[in-house]
């Protein structure tokens with residue numbers, strides 16, 4: 001019969017969770033995994049992930065601008081804008097996830113945390129305080145414009161480089177969703193009479 005060996009394993013089974021662990025990063029930001037079976041060369045994936053990260057930072061900023069607007073909106077159109085801003089926020093949340101996961105599948109690293117987003121975004125920072133509805137709407141449209149401009153450039157470059165997956169995501173999801181949201185927001189900045197039509201008022205000489 002074999003002699004029983006002493007247990008040399010010093011890490012005994014223990015129910016205590018191992019807290020406060022840290023270690024070196026396993027992949028630095030701004031790099032891509034070397035070999036992936038995607039038929040896309042490393043330099044292509046590097047360029048695409050860099051540009052997608054810019055789009056991601058701007059989309060996260062627009063997402064948060066919608067939530068700020070949702071909370072802080074005031075005035076007679078409060079209810080409809082409160083709901084519309086939240087709907088657009090939800091849609092931007094989906095875009096954020098699609099862009100971030102595209103970066104990861106290309107072997108890159110998605111930007112994620114607020115301080116990194118703040119350093120990267122091209123969208124103008126709004127004040128912490130409350131602003132009037134026309135200013136809120138204008139800020140949202142300006143942010144959309146930054147993103148739309150970028151999507152067109154990025155889609156074209158993705159096509160040139162043969163990255164049709166990125167082109168499709170950027171055009172079909174990001175660009176088209178942003179265009180639609182621009183329409184819904186910008187119609188609120190048309191100066192329409194609420195009660196008296198201008199023509200009929202003029203015809204009757206009503207001020």
Ligand SMILES: [Fe+2]
Pocket residue numbers: 070086
């Ligand atoms: Fe809410």
